[in-house]
Amino acid sequence: MLIALLSDIHANLEALQACLGHAHDRGASHYVFLGDFVGYGADPGRVVEIISRYVADGALAVKGNHDEAIETIDGYFNDAAKAALEWGRATLSAAQKQFLASLPLILRQQDVCYVHASAERPERWDYIDSRSAAGRCATAAGTTYTFCGHVHDQVLFFETSRGPMREFRPSPGMPIPVHGHRRWVAIVGSVGQPRDRNPAAAYTLFDPARQEVTFCRVVYDAAAAANKIRRCGLPASLAFRVELGI
Amino acid sequence: MTGSVGTTVTHDRVQSGAILDGYRVDDRIHRGGTGSVYSATAPADHDPGFPIVIKAPLLGRGESSIGVDSFEMEQMILPALEGTHVPRFVQAGDVASTPYIVMERIDGQPLSEIIALAPLPPDDVARIGSALADAISSVHAQDVIHFDVKPENFILRPNGEAVLLDFGFARHARYPDLLAEEREFAAGSAAYVSPEQLQDDRSDPRSDIFSLGVLLYEMSTGKLPFGSPQTLAGQRDRLWREPVPPRAVNPQVPPWLQEVVLRCLEPDPEKRYLFAAHVALDLRNPEQVELSARAERTQPSGLLRHVARWWDQRHGRHLDSRQASAARLAPSIILVAVDTEHPDDERHSPLQWATKHMISLNPEYRLMCVSVIKSAPVGEGLLDIETTAGKHLQHKMRLRHWVEPLRVPASRISLHVVEAANAADTLLSLARANHVELIILGAPVPSRTKIGWWRSVASTVTANAPCSVHIVRVPERRLNLRAVDR
Numbered sequence: 001m002l003i004a005l006l007s008d009i010h011a012n013l014e015a016l017q018a019c020l021g022h023a024h025d026r027g028a029s030h031y032v033f034l035g036d037f038v039g040y041g042a043d044p045g046r047v048v049e050i051i052s053r054y055v056a057d058g059a060l061a062v063k064g065n066h067d068e069a070i071e072t073i074d075g076y077f078n079d080a081a082k083a084a085l086e087w088g089r090a091t092l093s094a095a096q097k098q099f100l101a102s103l104p105l106i107l108r109q110q111d112v113c114y115v116h117a118s119a120e121r122p123e124r125w126d127y128i129d130s131r132s133a134a135g136r137c138a139t140a141a142g143t144t145y146t147f148c149g150h151v152h153d154q155v156l157f158f159e160t161s162r163g164p165m166r167e168f169r170p171s172p173g174m175p176i177p178v179h180g181h182r183r184w185v186a187i188v189g190s191v192g193q194p195r196d197r198n199p200a201a202a203y204t205l206f207d208p209a210r211q212e213v214t215f216c217r218v219v220y221d222a223a224a225a226a227n228k229i230r231r232c233g234l235p236a237s238l239a240f241r242v243e244l245g246i
Numbered sequence: 247m248t249g250s251v252g253t254t255v256t257h258d259r260v261q262s263g264a265i266l267d268g269y270r271v272d273d274r275i276h277r278g279g280t281g282s283v284y285s286a287t288a289p290a291d292h293d294p295g296f297p298i299v300i301k302a303p304l305l306g307r308g309e310s311s312i313g314v315d316s317f318e319m320e321q322m323i324l325p326a327l328e329g330t331h332v333p334r335f336v337q338a339g340d341v342a343s344t345p346y347i348v349m350e351r352i353d354g355q356p357l358s359e360i361i362a363l364a365p366l367p368p369d370d371v372a373r374i375g376s377a378l379a380d381a382i383s384s385v386h387a388q389d390v391i392h393f394d395v396k397p398e399n400f401i402l403r404p405n406g407e408a409v410l411l412d413f414g415f416a417r418h419a420r421y422p423d424l425l426a427e428e429r430e431f432a433a434g435s436a437a438y439v440s441p442e443q444l445q446d447d448r449s450d451p452r453s454d455i456f457s458l459g460v461l462l463y464e465m466s467t468g469k470l471p472f473g474s475p476q477t478l479a480g481q482r483d484r485l486w487r488e489p490v491p492p493r494a495v496n497p498q499v500p501p502w503l504q505e506v507v508l509r510c511l512e513p514d515p516e517k518r519y520l521f522a523a524h525v526a527l528d529l530r531n532p533e534q535v536e537l538s539a540r541a542e543r544t545q546p547s548g549l550l551r552h553v554a555r556w557w558d559q560r561h562g563r564h565l566d567s568r569q570a571s572a573a574r575l576a577p578s579i580i581l582v583a584v585d586t587e588h589p590d591d592e593r594h595s596p597l598q599w600a601t602k603h604m605i606s607l608n609p610e611y612r613l614m615c616v617s618v619i620k621s622a623p624v625g626e627g628l629l630d631i632e633t634t635a636g637k638h639l640q641h642k643m644r645l646r647h648w649v650e651p652l653r654v655p656a657s658r659i660s661l662h663v664v665e666a667a668n669a670a671d672t673l674l675s676l677a678r679a680n681h682v683e684l685i686i687l688g689a690p691v692p693s694r695t696k697i698g699w700w701r702s703v704a705s706t707v708t709a710n711a712p713c714s715v716h717i718v719r720v721p722e723r724r725l726n727l728r729a730v731d732r
Contacts, residue, residue: 158422161315168422176421177322181342 002027003206005188007034007116007149009051010066011041011088012192012242015201016050018220019191026205026216034149034188035064035116037100039081040238041192042228044088048096055099063103064116064149065125071101080235087234111180112208113141117150127151128187131164138165138183145184147206152190154202154215159183172217179211186213192225192242199245260284260302266339266346268292271300278398281317286348294336297351315424316414317345322421323413324349327388331381331409352409357400361461364468365496368503371465372529375458375506377408379526382458383681385410386451386522389419393448395457396438397464417448437474441485441513444478452515455522459510466503467495471511485513491543501541502532508540520610521578523681527612527660530680536657576608577683577714583673583703585688586617586644586663593688594648597718600686602652604716613654615645616662616676618669638663670706678712685711689719 004023009016023031033051038044055061069077069085070092077085092100105122106115117125118133119141127150128134134157138146154172157165159182170176178184189202200217207213226239240246260282264271268289276283281303288298303317318341325335334350360366360374378400385392392399394415401409417423426448440456447453463471471489475481492499492507499507506528512518519525528535582601585591605611619641641663649659666672677685690702699705708715 156422158424160424160426163427166422166424166426171420174420179318179341 001029001208003030003032003208004028004203005032005034005114005147005186005206006191006203007188008036008064008152008190008192009033009041009047010036010190010192011038011044011047011084012201012225013041013043013046013050014221014225015192015218016047018218019201019203019216020050022216022218023203023205028205031059032114032147033059033061034114034147035062035103036066036149037061037064038070038085038088038092039066039077040084040229040234041225041242042232042234045091045093045096047192048092048099052096052099060107060109060114061103062107062114062116063100063105067100067103070097080237083235084238087232108141108143111144112206113143113146115141115146115148117148119146119148125150128155128157128185131157131167134167134185135159135165138185141185144180144182145178145186145206145208147186147188147204149188149190151187152193152195152202153187154189154204155187156213156215157185157187170215172215175207175210175212175214177211178213184213186215189215189217194245195241197245199243260300260346266300266344267337269298269300269337269346269348271302275299281313285351288336288348292337294334294350296334297353298336298348299333299351300346300348302346314341314345317341317347319416319424320413321345321347323390323416323418326418326421327385327390327413329384329388330403330407331384332413333409333411352401352403352411354401354403354409356398357402357408357461358397360402361397361464364465365498366465368466368498368500371462371503372532373406374402374408374465375462376526376529377402377406378458378461379522379529380681381408381410382454383522383526385416386454387681391417391419391448391451392454393417393443394435394438395454395461396435397461423448436481437470437472439481439484440515442515444482444485450515451522452518452520455510455518455525456512456515458522458525459507459518462503462507462510463489463492466492466499466507469495487513488546490546491540494544494546500532501537502528502535504543505535505537505541508543520573523579524610524612527579527614527680531660534656534660536655573608573610576611577604578608578610579612579614579680579682580604580684580686581614581616581673581677581680581682583669583685583687583707584615584617584645584648586641586648587619589644589648591688592720593691593718596720597686597688598648598651600716600718604684604686605652605654605658611658613649613652613659614662614676614680614682615649615659616664616673617641617645618664618666618672621665621667634665638665670703670710673703673707674710674712683713684716685713686716686718689717692722 006019031054037047037051051061070088106119113119115122118128118137120136128137128148129151154170156168156170159165186204188204191201191203194202199222200219202217205214205216222243226243229239230236260271262271262273262284270287272285272287274282274284281301284300286298286300288294303313321338321341333352336348339346392410394412399411403409438457438460440453442450442453460471472484489511492504510518510525605613642661645661664672685707687704687707689704690698704717
């Protein structure tokens with residue numbers, strides 16, 4: 001069993017297709033979508049359609065803050081993000097909106113927990129931006145492995161014999177042993193809007209039997225995704241972010 | 247082996263005679279602070295084809311869980327390592343329930359037995375030391391820092407190769423470091439630990455080069471450069487204190503060896519060798535070692551320098567390793583093959599240009615200039631050039647002349663004139679023995695038949711090289727013009 005974990009797709013169809021293709025080629029048998037399917041990008045409808053089809057075939061999905069903002073106008077978003085959310089509300093069909101609204105905030109399966117932001121009060125959309133935040137997330141999850149998104153960089157937090165969790169910045173494509181006798185919190189990276197100055201799409205593979213996690217980066221046609229953002233009249237800054245990975 | 251085991255009662259997790267996943271545990275070979283090593287027998291259907299041992303951690307009331315982290319670290323790193331300088335990994339048990347590692351049994355002489363005979367003659371120190379440096383270099387090239395380089399962790403195979411054991415303190419650059427921030431644990435073994443380890447810095451491979459320096463010092467003098475301090479304060483002395491120069495302890499130590507030893511032992515990693523392979527290269531080519539003030543020192547430096555070093559250390563002299571990691575990406579040892587038998591060959595100038603370009607990529611490069619000359623029976627000649635020694639000298643001068651326009655400092659080059667019938671084999675074995683990362687050589691002159699290339703030194707070297715090969719060819723355009731001229 002090989003699980004592909006995809007998060008923060010942000011209506012970027014090109015990046016999503018590239019990551020799904022990459023995962024398929026590597027033998028992924030299960031898919032988990034970790035939220036924020038819409039916002040920022042030009043293709044919210046197509047992206048939600050693909051994900052709902054995967055879910056109908058047995059994939060798991062949880063809700064992100066951008067997905068939630070489609071139904072409720074609450075929450076803090078900057079102007080560019082607001083513009084993209086309005087675009088999303090106008091573009092998505094009623095069924096697609098219903099799909100997003102129906103998503104759970106958190107899912108647990110055996111010793112794995114899936115959540116968009118943090119397992120500690122997922123509805124608050126807190127960022128796992130420190131070792132202590134990762135520790136609180138792992139404790140709240142109560143599982144050996146927690147996979148989340150929300151923070152767009154790929155990071156692996158792990159428990160050691162004492163002290164707070166440790167932080168590790170993975171190298172793309174390198175399988176990392178994650179033995180099940182300690183707790184791990186993996187931030188899987190952003191498919192549609194990476195922010196580490198590398199425009200390549202990011203997602204993660206998890207092999208529970210081998211106890212291995214591989215953080216992947218996938219080069220895709222970011223220029224095409226950016227041009228679409230410009231063409232549909234969304235703020236130019238969103239196009240730049242996708243093109244430059246910022 | 248250092249652990250954080252206090253006065254608690256510990257016992258072995260496994261006993262002789264036990265069967266672990268089909269592997270039979272035989273006699274105990276070694277018991278250390280964190281675990282035991284047993285000889286073992288593989289199940290008939292899983293025979294790896296070489297002798298094996300089983301390593302198992304200690305279990306006990308109060309046994310530090312850090313010992314488990316260390317065991318897991320080795321279990322992560324060992325399977326990722328390749329080559330003859332580490333034991334081959336066979337299998338491991340589940341870390342949580344039945345932790346054990348099955349690996350190759352290395353037969354040979356433990357370095358600790360050799361060091362017990364120290365001081366050793368300088369030639370032996372150079373030979374054994376370069377073998378140790380080879381092993382460290384091989385591990386570093388695979389993104390692993392050992393962090394516990396000491397006599398107990400080396401075995402010398404009968405062919406002279408060194409094998410590095412015990413990766414329980416090691417760090418792999420692309421795996422999570424389970425031992426980061428483990429203060430008491432990170433400190434390695436008191437006599438051999440590097441200044442950076444004492445400061446919890448687990449990022450710089452030059453830490454292992456410091457520990458190698460302690461081994462070289464010990465082999466040369468029979469003494470430890472910083473003693474075997476039991477307290478952390480005692481260990482921290484090495485952050486600023488210079489050891490008594492080896493020649494002051496043992497006058498038999500030649501200046502070049504002292505230079506190498508003290509350069510490894512510099513408290514500031516930036517002043518040390520950047521690559522273990524460079525230590526090996528210097529130990530194998532003593533005449534090429536550039537001597538600095540270090541070589542001549544006969545007593546530890548004066549009080550004033552001690553104070554200055556102590557001050558530097560106290561006020562956070564930054565141990566920056568960023569430039570060092572940049573340098574690690576470019577080839578650090580480059581071999582250029584120069585045909586000194588045909589000094590007027592038109593390939594020389596493009597070869598010089600290519601060499602100049604390649605060495606500019608790495609601030610810490612070493613350049614080996616090699617000339618392979620044909621062996622010919624030499625008798626009692628009338629002229630110097632007709633004797634073997636005279637011939638060698640002649641070619642060495644030509645090599646020196648060849649490399650002069652590149653303006654390479656003497657400390658960065660070594661000149662090698664080798665008499666051999668087969669140039670390709672000679673170049674390949676030199677490249678292998680010295681961890682060469684790039685070979686530069688000329689293409690054969692164009693011939694009408696294609697056979698010229700397939701029989702050439704260039705094609706054989708390219709096909710069999712352990713590294714990248716840069717083939718330099720005089721542009722055809724220029725050759726055609728020449729043909730028209732004629």
